[in-house]
Amino acid sequence: MTTTAGLLDVAALRAEEFPATVGFAYLDAASTGLLPERARRRLEEWGRLRQRPLPSKDTLFSVFDEARTLAARLVNASPEQIALTTNTSYGLNVAARMLPLEPGDIVLLSDKEFPSNVRPWLRLEQEGIVVEIVPLTAQGWPDEDRLVARLADPRVKVLTVSLVQFANGYRVDLARLSAATRASGAYLVVDAIQALGQLPVDLAEVEVDILATGGQKWLIAPWGTGFLYVRRPLIERLVPPFAGWLAFEGTDDFSRLTEYDPTWRHDARRYELITLPFQDFAAFNASVELLLELGPARIEAHLQALHEPLLELATRRGLPLASPRGQSGSGILCLGVDAAGRRLHGALHVAHVHCSLREGALRFSPHVYNAIDDTARAAAALERAL
Numbered sequence: 001m002t003t004t005a006g007l008l009d010v011a012a013l014r015a016e017e018f019p020a021t022v023g024f025a026y027l028d029a030a031s032t033g034l035l036p037e038r039a040r041r042r043l044e045e046w047g048r049l050r051q052r053p054l055p056s057k058d059t060l061f062s063v064f065d066e067a068r069t070l071a072a073r074l075v076n077a078s079p080e081q082i083a084l085t086t087n088t089s090y091g092l093n094v095a096a097r098m099l100p101l102e103p104g105d106i107v108l109l110s111d112k113e114f115p116s117n118v119r120p121w122l123r124l125e126q127e128g129i130v131v132e133i134v135p136l137t138a139q140g141w142p143d144e145d146r147l148v149a150r151l152a153d154p155r156v157k158v159l160t161v162s163l164v165q166f167a168n169g170y171r172v173d174l175a176r177l178s179a180a181t182r183a184s185g186a187y188l189v190v191d192a193i194q195a196l197g198q199l200p201v202d203l204a205e206v207e208v209d210i211l212a213t214g215g216q217k218w219l220i221a222p223w224g225t226g227f228l229y230v231r232r233p234l235i236e237r238l239v240p241p242f243a244g245w246l247a248f249e250g251t252d253d254f255s256r257l258t259e260y261d262p263t264w265r266h267d268a269r270r271y272e273l274i275t276l277p278f279q280d281f282a283a284f285n286a287s288v289e290l291l292l293e294l295g296p297a298r299i300e301a302h303l304q305a306l307h308e309p310l311l312e313l314a315t316r317r318g319l320p321l322a323s324p325r326g327q328s329g330s331g332i333l334c335l336g337v338d339a340a341g342r343r344l345h346g347a348l349h350v351a352h353v354h355c356s357l358r359e360g361a362l363r364f365s366p367h368v369y370n371a372i373d374d375t376a377r378a379a380a381a382l383e384r385a386l
């Protein structure tokens, strides 16, 4: 579903996958993405399936195998490095609980991170771990120079960061943070929920230790889906903080489950807490397949093109941009509105333009189902309300 110029053919995509996108401009993927038809159909099929004798165990569990394979393709990793999870928070809590930290060790993070990447680490303070929150730059972005400089301190054992910041769309220079943590020996943990599905991520090229995501935003998948990536050599070393009943070798054979073999699985399934929602992962698979068909690089270019009407309005009416442009930018575009925020957000809502109000800015996050008429509608409605 691309045009000959390589851009997304939104009209065809809407007709086939997003037929409900009529009469409103939904620009809020950074909150929750819209579900494509192929995923909605899977949910229905699986709902029906549950009303009859179930297919074989192998058929059921092949849904999870496929989900790991697709998740791995999304980040250019291998399926053994993927554990399925129910949200981002699960993965980040696993990371916080299983990394070998001792009292006095420092976990480094930027101020204004989304709380899912802060709470699990603050919880470690009870055990004497120090959480160091690095202030933002004057522009309001994570201070990458400062983060990198602090890695020189041997007490810094973890750097944890969102690849894309939720409140302004800032994209960190992951290659730089990866190189700096490889040099210092600190673990690099990434919250990728605001990135995966809207831009390319290649973990074979840029090494990170742990990455966590949920499926409900840019992956246009059901709530309650997500995954955790753990770098291959770490899997054998990092013991899960809790024990799933299918996390051990030999547990594929349901006829001898009570042998309680103590050997953890040698792949990332050791971090899974089965039973997971089959129906939601069946739909997740359909959603991720669609995104892979469209191609993350093409999606990234599409989103940049969609920003134009809002950027033009911002320039013409002197609205401050609360998002970076260029290399540090992403598909999230925020306009600073301060005290007028609630009123403007309300006016947009009345005009059937759906976006979010975050940290003093209107956050617009278009996705594959949006065309330029959506962001033009948002710009026109905003201008009327200014």
Ligand SMILES: Cc1ncc(COP(=O)(O)O)c(C=O)c1O
Residues within 6 Å of the ligand: 087, 088, 089, 090, 114, 116, 117, 162, 164, 165, 166, 191, 193, 194, 213, 214, 215, 226
């Ligand atoms: C950066 C970031 N991380 C995590 C989440 C959500 O975490 P979870 O998937 O655990 O609900 C959000 C948004 O809700 C977010 O913006």
